[in-house]
Amino acid sequence: MQAIPLCQQFTVDVRLAAGIEGRYALHLFVLSNDGAIVRFRSAEPIAAGETLTEFVSASSGDPLALRATPPVNIVDKAVVIAVPAEVIVDWRLVLSSSEIKDAAYANGVTFDIIRSIAEGVGPTEDWAAAAIDLRTIASDTDVTKRKTGTGDVSVREYTVNGFDITPYLPADTNSSLFKVLAQAEWLAIHSQKDGVPYKQHDWPGGSDPANDSDNLATGIDCSRSIWFAFTRAGLPYNRSDRYLATADMVTSKTWMKDEFETCEAPYRTGDVLVYRDDKRGVGHTVMVIDPEQRIAWGSHGWDGNGKLLKIAPDTGVEYQLIKVKKDWERWDSANMTLRSCWRYKRFSDEWTENPASRAGSTQAKTCENMCSVPQ
Structure with missing residues (x-):
């Protein structure tokens, strides 16, 4: 918790x-x-x-x-x-x-x-x-205070069990960020209940949500989960809502530029970070949830808890914590380095125009009933 x-x-x-x-x-x-x-x-x-x-x-x-x-x-x-x-x-x-x-x-x-x-x-x-x-x-019960065992810790990312997205939700339930986070939470819960695995595969009928149940039963990978969160939240992903693999998300002519803008640290909740290991030709992408505690959402094929705690690793759509290296600069290994940060343009516009669309404003609204806050 x-x-x-x-x-x-x-x-x-x-x-x-x-x-x-x-x-x-x-x-x-x-x-x-x-x-x-x-x-x-x-x-x-x-x-x-x-x-x-x-x-x-x-x-x-x-x-x-x-x-x-x-x-x-x-x-x-x-x-x-x-x-x-x-x-x-x-x-x-x-x-x-x-x-x-x-x-x-x-x-x-x-x-x-x-x-x-x-x-x-x-x-x-x-x-x-x-x-x-x-x-x-x-407090001492936050997600960063997890059991890590003894000795040399080489594993890096850890599944956060029972993660509560509520403190990060915007107060405005019609905001784009709220819709995406709600969809991400639904997929995380669905994965826990139905065991959606991490798996790369074709997505038959991808534009039609009616096919989602069968496709999720097969599994979902990292870049598809990002695509899923935005498109199933009813938001445009690119000019034709086409799925983009991580290699497609970092090119100079990427379609990510249709609906996203480039960003850099300090990151915000909802930012999409893309990592690549060009030597092996593989990549990973996640959505930032807590920039300070380094918690991200996505479909993950690796969970450090399995190796460290001698338990079955929890993979698929999960919230994960960067535990060892205290930054966002790499994922899974030293060679999987950050290549791109994408911020949804509507998030940026609503951030400026409507404070209730910002991450955590639900919590701030609750607080107004608990203590005197000067205006």
Whole structure:
């Protein structure tokens, strides 16, 4: 199982150093990894030697509360800025709005202004600032804490049994990502119940879902499972919804360009990664589920648990974890290297236009009923 926190709440205590004259208003800015900036303020100014134990939302006056959503184990930054109480600052100049929340803004001008203040380059010598990092991690029951035995571990990918896709689902059930993840989950569950094996084979009547039952009984391979998730979710895969093998997914004229755009790290839920071993002429492809914990979905012909734990390996359509090498750069072996990342264009468009279409927004919506979240 995996456990990801629905909410995080924390207290920041700030003490104004002795020897400072006058009273200061304190402002806490949380710089989110997605580019958003949330501001909290002190209810009353404080003087030298005094300690502030509670910030409140600058907009609502509620106590500080932030929600944590997937992906976890990434760094946000909290910056406290002390300004003379008599100085009025229009903080709107450095605040981002919900309409522009995107990772691209994490290095934008708004971040740069506050970071420069935290580093001592403030608008005036009377200002002061300090910064700390915030990191939300999964609990000890998350999928990365799996039994690995002793000795040299040479196997790399591990089937994650009982994986729960719920924390990664978008709140908008009509979003393209929700539809694809729901279809991927259906196929994973179907594989567990009916024993769909990993197998490369022709797919008679592939354009007609009425033939899926017979075809799945024979098996499904990695690239076919990606094709299946998108087409059976009712989304166009390419100009004729044609199945593409991994070799077809990495060529300069690949039909993947019809509906997908190239991407690079940091990856997002729903990204399709294609690996190739050109020396042996083989490949593998997976869909990213959790970029930080390195969990992927797809049809796999290899499960490291079998060799390591002396059990029957679980292959076919599964969620798998990269256990040994802590990156996405290869699969199964050192020679199976990452060649392409494809991001569905509709995912990108909806990410910008509709925050409820993003992975994990279902969890964020649930959290709104559990703790006070400033808007």
